[in-house]
Amino acid sequence: MNLKKTLLGLLVASSFGATALPARAEVDVVLNFGPPPPRYEYVPPARVGYVWESGYWHWNGNRHGWVVGHWERARPGYAYTGPRWVEQDGRWRYQGRRWDRDGDGIPDRGDRDRDGDGVPNRFDRRPDNPYRS
Numbered sequence: 001m002n003l004k005k006t007l008l009g010l011l012v013a014s015s016f017g018a019t020a021l022p023a024r025a026e027v028d029v030v031l032n033f034g035p036p037p038p039r040y041e042y043v044p045p046a047r048v049g050y051v052w053e054s055g056y057w058h059w060n061g062n063r064h065g066w067v068v069g070h071w072e073r074a075r076p077g078y079a080y081t082g083p084r085w086v087e088q089d090g091r092w093r094y095q096g097r098r099w100d101r102d103g104d105g106i107p108d109r110g111d112r113d114r115d116g117d118g119v120p121n122r123f124d125r126r127p128d129n130p131y132r133s
Contacts, residue, residue, distance in 0.1 A: 002047050029094040035085050041069050049074050057084045059094060077098050 034056050035057035043052055055069040078099040101122075104109065121127040 028082045031059065031092045032090070034060075034092045035064050036085065039066055043069070047071060053080075053082045053097065057085065058083070072097070077101065 009129055025065075038053060038057070041055045043054070046052075050071040051074050053070055053072050056067055057068045059065075067083075074080075078101055078112040079102060081095075081098050083097050085097055117124065117129065119127075
């Protein structure tokens with residue numbers, strides 16, 4: 001009887017370990033009004049191997065809250081873009097921080113060869129060529 005309970009417990013415990021959870025959830029925040037003006041922050045002197053992320057307004061579901069600036073560890077070969085609010089057609093969209101591999105301003109999920117010509121974007125003179133063969 002005790003062996004059955006132990007085996008059942010192991011089976012239940014192992015099923016929890018097999019559950020897939022998202023590593024990171026991204027939420028698209030769009031508001032009809034913009035954030036307050038940015039606050040002044042002291043920017044410390046540059047540090048080798050780090051990038052300074054300036055403070056920004058973050059939406060918590062009810063109101064904006066200020067997130068103070070901090071250091072982010074640099075990633076060699078990537079360009080860093082900090083979090084910001086962008087106005088589009090009278091609405092404000094939050095864009096989180098991102099690391100861009102080829103410096104084209106487009107997130108790197110699938111932009112290593114956007115036009116599919118076999119030449120990586122960083123070496124392609126026309127990475128968005130609509131007339132590729």
